[in-house]
Amino acid sequence: MTDLLRIEDLAVEYKTRRGTARGVDNVSLNLEENKTLGLAGESGCGKSTLGRSIMRLVPYPGKIVNGKIDLLLHEDIVFPKGVIEKGFVNIMDLNEEELRALRGKEIAYIFQDPMTSLNPMITVETHFQEIMKAHDPDIKKEEALDRAQEILDGLGISPERITDYPHQFSGGMRQRVMIGLGLALRPKLLIADEPTTSLDVIVEAQILEEMAELKELFNLTMILITHNLGVLAQTADDIAIMYSGRIMELSPTEALFEDPLHPYTQALLESVPDVSKPDKKLSWIPGAPPDLVDPIPGCMYNPRCKHTMDICKTTQPGLIMNDEERLVACHLFGGEK
Numbered sequence: 001m002t003d004l005l006r007i008e009d010l011a012v013e014y015k016t017r018r019g020t021a022r023g024v025d026n027v028s029l030n031l032e033e034n035k036t037l038g039l040a041g042e043s044g045c046g047k048s049t050l051g052r053s054i055m056r057l058v059p060y061p062g063k064i065v066n067g068k069i070d071l072l073l074h075e076d077i078v079f080p081k082g083v084i085e086k087g088f089v090n091i092m093d094l095n096e097e098e099l100r101a102l103r104g105k106e107i108a109y110i111f112q113d114p115m116t117s118l119n120p121m122i123t124v125e126t127h128f129q130e131i132m133k134a135h136d137p138d139i140k141k142e143e144a145l146d147r148a149q150e151i152l153d154g155l156g157i158s159p160e161r162i163t164d165y166p167h168q169f170s171g172g173m174r175q176r177v178m179i180g181l182g183l184a185l186r187p188k189l190l191i192a193d194e195p196t197t198s199l200d201v202i203v204e205a206q207i208l209e210e211m212a213e214l215k216e217l218f219n220l221t222m223i224l225i226t227h228n229l230g231v232l233a234q235t236a237d238d239i240a241i242m243y244s245g246r247i248m249e250l251s252p253t254e255a256l257f258e259d260p261l262h263p264y265t266q267a268l269l270e271s272v273p274d275v276s277k278p279d280k281k282l283s284w285i286p287g288a289p290p291d292l293v294d295p296i297p298g299c300m301y302n303p304r305c306k307h308t309m310d311i312c313k314t315t316q317p318g319l320i321m322n323d324e325e326r327l328v329a330c331h332l333f334g335g336e337k
């Protein structure tokens with residue numbers, strides 16, 4: 001298997017009046033083609049910032065201050081003002097024109113809130129037509145319509161509903177439309193940021209299932225961002241657990257659920273409800289995620305950790321690989337910065 005994406009030493013800073021927050025702090029990871037990587041962690045730990053960095057769409061006042069984001073292109077990307085040659089391309093080196101050619105076509109991003117991302121004044125069909133025309137001005141209307149309907153069909157939306165307006169759809173259907181629009185240009189990499197967070201659990205399960213089917217159909221590689229670890233159990237091949245802008249653990253999904261290494265991963269899993277164990281006592285993690293404007297020395301998780309040692313208060317642990325080739329950033333497993 002080859003890597004589609006290689007991120008190296010990525011750092012993103014938000015300069016605010018209170019000071020500078022490192023939303024993403026020295027993140028490195030590789031993502032193989034056709035795999036799904038889950039990004040999980042509490043709110044504010046840097047998941048969206050990491051996801052949006054890959055599109056170079058970090059919102060103001062955020063700025064990527066360091067790192068490489070290499071994406072594998074199987075074919076040249078030809079656009080009106082030039083060509084991006086196939087092979088690995090560092091997204092950090094691209095100019096705005098080149099980024100526009102890449103966005104949607106190679107990488108698509110599905111935002112969390114479908115209502116603010118859909119235009120209430122135009123039909124679903126027009127949404128699809130606009131996206132497809134922007135990348136391929138010569139595309140025939142019928143071809144765009146066919147492609148849109150094929151995608152919507154995969155998401156359980158009947159073809160005739162394509163002439164409806166966003167408000168005529170339920171929340172779950174609108175989210176499906178968003179996912180469909182993300183797939184309109186047949187991207188290789190789909191980044192879905194909390195795609196089911198605002199939905200009830202039944203609709204959530206259906207949509208995750210449909211996404212898994214579309215992933216196979218379109219040979220997608222996916223990054224699925226969620227604060228809910230349970231969502232990733234069935235969908236992700238690997239899971240990266242983030243805390244304070246850093247990756248604390250990166251493991252294959254099964255291993256992570258069976259034998260979580262990092263104390264933070266363990267605490268997160270203890271707070272996931274399990275319907276098969278109704279007697280299990282749910283716990284939560286005391287304290288709150290750290291203020292990234294005012295970082296503490298050592299491991300950022302140490303004030304909430306059950307296993308804090310002296311070294312945890314002074315030295316930040318780096319990600320190390322254990323004997324099973326799992327990655328963990330914790331002094332309990334040795335390693336140093």
Ligand SMILES: Nc1ncnc2c1ncn2[C@@H]1O[C@H](COP(=O)(O)OP(=O)(O)O)[C@@H](O)[C@H]1O
Binds near residue numbers: 015021042059
């Ligand atoms: N617009 C912003 N202004 C200032 N700081 C921000 C902004 N957005 C994010 N941050 C900082 O980046 C951190 C990570 O945010 P984010 O990536 O949105 O986390 P998540 O998606 O995991 O909830 C936040 O805790 C905050 O410190």
Ligand SMILES: [Mg+2]
Binds near residue numbers: 047048049193
């Ligand atoms: Mg987010």
